[in-house]
Amino acid sequence: MLAGITVAQFLVLAALIVVVATIALTWLVVSVRDRNSERADDAPWSPGQRLFDDESLSPHVVHRMIEAMPNALIVCSSQGLVSYLSPGAAQLGLVDRDRLAAPELMDLLAQVDSDGVLRERELTTGAGEQATHTRVRIGAIDDDAYAVFLDDVSEQRRFEEVRRDFVTNVSHELKTPSGAIALLAETISDAVDDPDAVRYFAGRITKESERLNQLVRHLIDLQRVQDMSAMQATQRVDALAAVREAIELNATSAQERQIDVRLTVDGQMHQMPQMHPSASSDSRFEVLADRESLTTAVRNLVENAIRYSPQHGSVVVVLERAGDTAPIDAASTHAVPTHAVRIRVVDQGIGIPKDAQARVFERFYRVDAARSRATGGSGLGLSIAKHGIEEHGGSLSMWSHEGFGSTFTIELPAAPENTEA
Numbered sequence: 001m002l003a004g005i006t007v008a009q010f011l012v013l014a015a016l017i018v019v020v021a022t023i024a025l026t027w028l029v030v031s032v033r034d035r036n037s038e039r040a041d042d043a044p045w046s047p048g049q050r051l052f053d054d055e056s057l058s059p060h061v062v063h064r065m066i067e068a069m070p071n072a073l074i075v076c077s078s079q080g081l082v083s084y085l086s087p088g089a090a091q092l093g094l095v096d097r098d099r100l101a102a103p104e105l106m107d108l109l110a111q112v113d114s115d116g117v118l119r120e121r122e123l124t125t126g127a128g129e130q131a132t133h134t135r136v137r138i139g140a141i142d143d144d145a146y147a148v149f150l151d152d153v154s155e156q157r158r159f160e161e162v163r164r165d166f167v168t169n170v171s172h173e174l175k176t177p178s179g180a181i182a183l184l185a186e187t188i189s190d191a192v193d194d195p196d197a198v199r200y201f202a203g204r205i206t207k208e209s210e211r212l213n214q215l216v217r218h219l220i221d222l223q224r225v226q227d228m229s230a231m232q233a234t235q236r237v238d239a240l241a242a243v244r245e246a247i248e249l250n251a252t253s254a255q256e257r258q259i260d261v262r263l264t265v266d267g268q269m270h271q272m273p274q275m276h277p278s279a280s281s282d283s284r285f286e287v288l289a290d291r292e293s294l295t296t297a298v299r300n301l302v303e304n305a306i307r308y309s310p311q312h313g314s315v316v317v318v319l320e321r322a323g324d325t326a327p328i329d330a331a332s333t334h335a336v337p338t339h340a341v342r343i344r345v346v347d348q349g350i351g352i353p354k355d356a357q358a359r360v361f362e363r364f365y366r367v368d369a370a371r372s373r374a375t376g377g378s379g380l381g382l383s384i385a386k387h388g389i390e391e392h393g394g395s396l397s398m399w400s401h402e403g404f405g406s407t408f409t410i411e412l413p414a415a416p417e418n419t420e421a
Contacts, residue, residue: 300381
């Protein structure tokens with residue numbers, strides 16, 4: 001087939017083949033380069049890329065990026081000489097006169113400097129409630145330059161401590177009545193032939209069961225007031241109706257201890273037979289709140305007043321409207337808000353010692369643990385009341401004098417006037 005082709009024709013054909021091959025190869029190289037370029041554009045930054053080589057990132061932008069980081073940052077030398085300190089790091093008190101001040105931090109830095117291995121540790125400075133817990137991460141970033149990343153985890157540690165204490169206290173409080181019930185039940189089985197003993201121990205079992213039931217109810221109430229979604233379902237609530245219901249819920253325990261519970265509304269006394277939750281409402285005492293949370297708070301205050309009042313004593317619940325010209329309540333430690341609804345629970349009980357008053361709203365705190373066991377107190381009632389009231393923008397304050405009784409005062413902003421026809 002090639003026999004009839006001259007030398008000139010053969011050279012022309014070879015040249016055409018070379019040109020076509022060159023064009024094809026060039027097209028192939030360009031296509032591969034374009035595809036690689038597209039992949040590079042779509043790919044995320046890899047750890048080895050030099051982000052800060054981008055000319056658009058000025059030193060000012062870099063500083064703003066560091067300030068926006070969730071962790072505080074210190075850049076220092078191996079000797080602890082600080083060359084950069086972010087605002088968040090300055091607040092942690094770990095640097096003094098441009099040098100790392102914490103010995104533990106210097107020890108960790110020395111270890112990283114010796115072997116170049118990145119290290120992480122949690123440091124604790126201070127003690128007690130003033131203690132600061134900081135998670136530290138140190139790594140080398142250049143010759144004799146180290147990045148110290150700091151994360152303040154103090155709130156997290158305090159929460160974990162509160163949670164541990166809470167679980168411990170709940171376990172103890174649940175164990176006490178349940179253990180007593182088991183022991184009393186065993187005693188009854190041994191005294192089956194003694195009706196008087198059976199009646200006595202059955203009464204004790206009933207009392208311990210009530211104590212257990214109250215603790216469970218308080219735990220449920222505490223969980224509810226801590227649930228923000230429950231607080232969001234607020235509505236116009238008549239505080240007078242809530243107070244009446246709270247008193248009614250304590251009527252049985254008041255009768256058992258022969259405590260006279262009285263309600264005063266704007267200086268006028270309301271007798272017990274008139275106090276029924278279904279009584280007509282009064283728009284003067286409307287607040288924006290969750291009805292159940294408000295009733296629970298007042299119920300706990302009245303329950304507490306009854307528990308610590310002497311037999312045949314009295315508890316007075318005062319409901320009033322406070323405004324600009326209203327006098328400051330002697331039982332309150334702060335100014336009365338304009339157009340507020342005030343609820344006071346006044347008892348003539350044993351009072352609270354001055355050195356214990358700052359802790360009465362703590363969970364499970366009881367001034368007299370022995371008396372609380374005798375009366376069935378859980379140590380949660382006041383904590384629940386305070387949390388629930390404050391979630392509604394109100395306040396719960398206390399006045400007490402040992403031997404003369406106590407006054408607990410709730411103040412809630414009054415609901416705006418209803419302009420609907």
